[in-house]
Amino acid sequence: MDSDRIEREIVIAAPPEVVWRVITDPAQVSMWLCDLADFEAKPGTYGTVAWKEHGSYDLRVEEVEQPRLFSFRWVFPAGSQPDETNSLLVEFTLTEEDGATRLRLVESGFRFVDASDAPGSAAYIADHERGWDQYLAQLVDYVADRARAAAR
């Protein structure tokens, strides 16, 4: 059991450039991560991600290698600079596979940061996200319908 990190992978039927925009464009990040995202994909810059129900988290952008690597640190003590001993590091790695993208997510630093402080831990987030998922599913259907109609 590794209690320091979470590792996940997903294959997406879209090229890395498209996936890159979804994970680095704040307007799109606010569609899958939080209610409002305010940051720039520039190394060393600070930004915030906020949820209506439970406030905002600061983040610092770490590595930006379009369209292969995007990482940031969050969940660090207010007023301090994040480093490898006081924050969680979120890393997205994108690999092209026959026109699709293998997206790998690693969130690490749980040996230093309590997992129950991480965005995504609390039960109320789960409740919040159920509503959100439903809305998103409708949006996806809507856009897909329009794409189909346009293709006709």
Added chain:
Amino acid sequence: MLHGVEEDELWAAVSEPTRRRLLDILLERGEATATALAGELPVTRQAVAKHLAVLERAGLVTSERRGRELRFAVQPERLDTAAEAMGRVAATWDRRLERIKRLAEVAHAGQQGPGESAGGRTSRSKKRGAT
């Protein structure tokens, strides 16, 4: 909800690599003495005893005296609690990645279809439209 001092202690206990290794060995073996555990790790018996004390304080292992031996075993329920907070975060990432997938695939399909651009255009209209 899992909060407060009790959980801090739990996380401190499982956050140290040697202690995690001890837990792994104990899970494999069922139970063992500090001496037997020290034989499987590159640390002294004293160091093992200290780590076991931390794990025992956090409620992750229990000890039982058998004659002259003190045998340690994992307390599985408590381990589950430690894994639980992490599991919630992991499950949330699964949902986030599913959403990333859907957004990217719809955007990509949109780009390929005539006259449909699905880039960041939906960002404003999405704002809290659900609630």
